[in-house]
Amino acid sequence: MALSSPFSSSLHPRLRSPLPRLRVSKPPRSVRVSPKSVRFDRILTSESESEMTNGFFEAIEELERMVRDPSDVLNEMIERLSSRELQLVLVYFSQEGRDSYCALEVFDWLKKENRVDGETMELMVSIACGWIERLVSGEHAVDEVVGLLNEMECVGVEPGFSMVEKVVSLYWERGKKEVGVEFVKSVMRRGGVGGYVVGEDGDKGRGRPVGYLAWKMMVDGNYMGAVKLVIEFKDCGLNPDPHSYLIALTALVKEQKEFSKALRKLKASMKSGSIAELDDENTNRIEKYQSDIINYGLRLSNCAVQEGSSVNAGIVHEKLLAIYTCAGLGLEAENELWQMKLSGKEPDKELCDVVLAICASQKEVSAVNRLLARAEVMGSGRRKKTLSWLLRGYVKGGNYLDASDTLMKMLDLGLCPDYLDRVAVLQGLGKSIKESGSIELYMKLCKRLSDVELIGPCLVYLYVHRYKLWVVNTL
Numbered sequence: 001m002a003l004s005s006p007f008s009s010s011l012h013p014r015l016r017s018p019l020p021r022l023r024v025s026k027p028p029r030s031v032r033v034s035p036k037s038v039r040f041d042r043i044l045t046s047e048s049e050s051e052m053t054n055g056f057f058e059a060i061e062e063l064e065r066m067v068r069d070p071s072d073v074l075n076e077m078i079e080r081l082s083s084r085e086l087q088l089v090l091v092y093f094s095q096e097g098r099d100s101y102c103a104l105e106v107f108d109w110l111k112k113e114n115r116v117d118g119e120t121m122e123l124m125v126s127i128a129c130g131w132i133e134r135l136v137s138g139e140h141a142v143d144e145v146v147g148l149l150n151e152m153e154c155v156g157v158e159p160g161f162s163m164v165e166k167v168v169s170l171y172w173e174r175g176k177k178e179v180g181v182e183f184v185k186s187v188m189r190r191g192g193v194g195g196y197v198v199g200e201d202g203d204k205g206r207g208r209p210v211g212y213l214a215w216k217m218m219v220d221g222n223y224m225g226a227v228k229l230v231i232e233f234k235d236c237g238l239n240p241d242p243h244s245y246l247i248a249l250t251a252l253v254k255e256q257k258e259f260s261k262a263l264r265k266l267k268a269s270m271k272s273g274s275i276a277e278l279d280d281e282n283t284n285r286i287e288k289y290q291s292d293i294i295n296y297g298l299r300l301s302n303c304a305v306q307e308g309s310s311v312n313a314g315i316v317h318e319k320l321l322a323i324y325t326c327a328g329l330g331l332e333a334e335n336e337l338w339q340m341k342l343s344g345k346e347p348d349k350e351l352c353d354v355v356l357a358i359c360a361s362q363k364e365v366s367a368v369n370r371l372l373a374r375a376e377v378m379g380s381g382r383r384k385k386t387l388s389w390l391l392r393g394y395v396k397g398g399n400y401l402d403a404s405d406t407l408m409k410m411l412d413l414g415l416c417p418d419y420l421d422r423v424a425v426l427q428g429l430g431k432s433i434k435e436s437g438s439i440e441l442y443m444k445l446c447k448r449l450s451d452v453e454l455i456g457p458c459l460v461y462l463y464v465h466r467y468k469l470w471v472v473n474t475l
Contacts, residue, residue, distance in 0.1 A: 053080065053081075053082075053085070054080075055077055055080030055081050055085065056081060056085040056088065056089070058077070058080075059073060059074070059077050059080075059081060059085075059089060060089065060092060062077075063089070063093070063102055063106075064102075069105075070102055070105040070106055070109060071105065071108075071109045071112075074086075074106065074109050075109075078113070083115065083117075083120075086106070086110060086115065086120075087119070087120055087123055089106055090103050090106055090107060090120075090123060090124065090127065091123070091127070093106065094127040094130065094131070096134065100131065103127065104151055104152075104154075107120075107124050107157070108154075121157075124157055125157060125159075128148075128152050128157055128159065128163075129163075129166065131148055132145060132148060132149075132163070132166065132167060132170065133170055135148060136167065136170040136171055136174060136176070137170075137174060142179065142182050142183045142186050143186065145167060145183060146183070146186055146187070146190070146193050149163060149164075149167075149193045149194030150193060150194055152194055153193075153194040158194070159194035159196070160194065160196045161196045161208070161209075163194055163196075164184075164187060164193065164194070164196055164209055164212075165212055167180075167183055168180045168183065168184065168209070168212055168213060168216065169216075171183065172216055180213065180216075181213060181229070184209040184210060184212075184213050185233075185236075185238060187209050188209060188210070188233070188238040189238065199241070208240075208241045208243070208244065210229070210230060210233050210238070210240035210241070210244040211230075211240065211241060211243050211244035211247045213226075213229060214226040214227075214229055214230050214244055214247045214248055214251065215247050217229060217251070218247065218250065218251040218254065223251040223252065223254045223255035223258070224251075224252075224255050226247065226248055226251035227248045227251050227252050227255070227296050227300070229248075230244050230245060230247070230248040230300070231248075231296070231299065231300070234303060239307070241307075242303075242304050242307050242312055245300045245301075245303050245304035245307070245316075246304060246312065246315060246316070246319070248300050249297065249300050249301065249304070249316065249319035249320075250319065252293060252296055252297050252300065252319070252323060253319055253322045253323055253326070255293060256293050256322075256323045256326040256327055257326050259289065259290070259293065259326075260326045260327060260328070263286070266278075290327060293323065293327070294323065294324075294327070294329075297319070297320055297323045298320075301316045301317075301319065301320050304316045313343040313345075314340055314343040314344055314345025315345070317336045317339040317340045317343060317345070318336075318340055318345065318347075320336045320339075321333055321336035321337060321340065321347070321351065321355075324336060325351070325354055325355060325358065328358055328361075328362075329358075330355065330358040330359035330361070330362045330364050330367060331359070331364055331367055333355045333358060333359075334355055334359060334364075334367045334370070334371065337351075337352060337355055337371075349382065352371065352374070352386075353385060353386050353389035354389065355371065356368065356371040356372065356386065356389055356390055356393065357389040357390065357392055357393030357396070358393060359371065359393070360390050360393030360394045360397065360399070360402070361393040361394070361396040361397030361399070362397060363397060363399055363402075368390070372386075372390065374386075375387065380413075380414070380415065383413070383415065384410065384415045384416075387406060387409065387410050387413075387415065388410075388417065388418060388421060390406050391403050391406040391407060391410070391417065391421050391425065392421065392424075394406060395421075395424045395425065395428055398428070400425065400428035400429050400431070400432050401432070401441065403424075403425045403428060404425055404429060404441055404445050407421070407422065407425050407445065408445065408448060411448055411449075411452060416454070417454075422449065422454060422455075425445070426442070426445065426446070429441060429442045429445065430442065
């Protein structure tokens with residue numbers, strides 16, 4: 001046969017270019033090949049060893065001489081070889097040091113003769129995986145791996161996208177991640193490999209080659225690396241599929257969560273005095289990194305929407321919403337809530353409450369009013385949760401007067417605020433007394449809580465420095 005791959009030679013049917021360095025110097029020929037010297041993997045058992053006929057050994061010898069085309073040899077001996085022996089011929093020539101092309105030609109002949117059953121196909125795929133593993137483990141160029149995949153497709157193995165995943169995983173496991181990226185770039189430039197065509201659906205959870213690479217990076221915890229990888233492919237003209245952008249956005253959400261968590265720890269350390277306040281240079285670095293995350297998110301989302309279907313629009317806005325929420329950007333997060341609604345994807349109620357709290361902490365009055373409008377049609381249980389989030393947002397932002405008003409509103413609606421929420425508001429109002437000197441609002445709230453039996457008898461006191469006078473009032 002003449003293989004269609006560029007690795008095949010058209011000069012003579014038996015003068016083939018070898019598979020990429022898998023075919024090394026041939027061992028001395030012998031009239032009989034001892035089965036004990038051959039690694040027959042799962043195929044050879046003590047029973048099958050005794051069943052091998054002279055035809056098997058003669059076929060091995062004739063094929064190793066490379067005088068005639070394998071198909072001619074096998075056609076001549078077809079009546080003398082059992083299905084098991086044909087499988088053993090495949091395994092024999094698949095071993096390192098043997099003529100690997102002969103194994104491909106034998107399999108091609110089996111396909112043409114319609115003698116490839118499920119077991120034989122599984123065997124050939126296993127053999128091919130072994131070849132790929134050898135190439136990946138050694139110092140072989142990416143083009144050699146690509147060439148092998150194309151040869152597999154040429155003889156009917158059809159490796160497809162699953163084998164592309166296999167190659168990437170092998171590079172990853174062996175610490176050759178950069179070579180894995182080069183392999184995917186090669187596949188993208190060629191428009192496919194081994195029967196897989198770029199643009200066909202891969203695994204729904206991991207996308208196509210670029211998406212699978214990004215997914216591997218994300219699993220490793222290299223979130224920003226996954227984001228930059230997808231953008232790099234985009235910039236060099238190897239357009240990733242829409243699902244790859246969604247994977248990159250997911251990685252960016254995780255990066256934002258980690259960044260926000262680190263910032264909270266940093267602020268807590270500065271507040272406790274464990275570390276010094278940041279200088280302008282470090283503050284600018286933090287702000288720039290946050291800005292970079294947002295800009296990456298906007299770019300990825302635009303690419304996903306432009307190159308994907310409208311079905312993905314809601315998911316894209318959901319990812320952006322998560323980024324803005326983790327970053328504490330209330331107005332931007334609120335905008336993504338409405339964009340989600342417009343795209344037909346209903347935002348999670350808990351997420352809406354979180355955005356409401358962020359806007360309240362930043363005293364974005366208009367946004368709070370817009371988000372709070374939905375509370376009018378809620379049941380009492382859901383309304384309590386929403387107002388509790390609003391109250392906590394005000395407390396977090398130090399807006400204790402608004403928090404007190406929200407607490408009063410909850411009481412007017414017959415809703416019982418949580419104990420910790422009540423304490424937080426009272427403590428906040430207590431601090432504001434020291435600043436303003438006014439105790440009316442504090443006393444009003446205490447009186448209201450006392451009326452509904454949410455607070456016991458208490459003393460409200462004020463110390464007047466000028467007169468060194470304590471003013472005490474019992475509620």
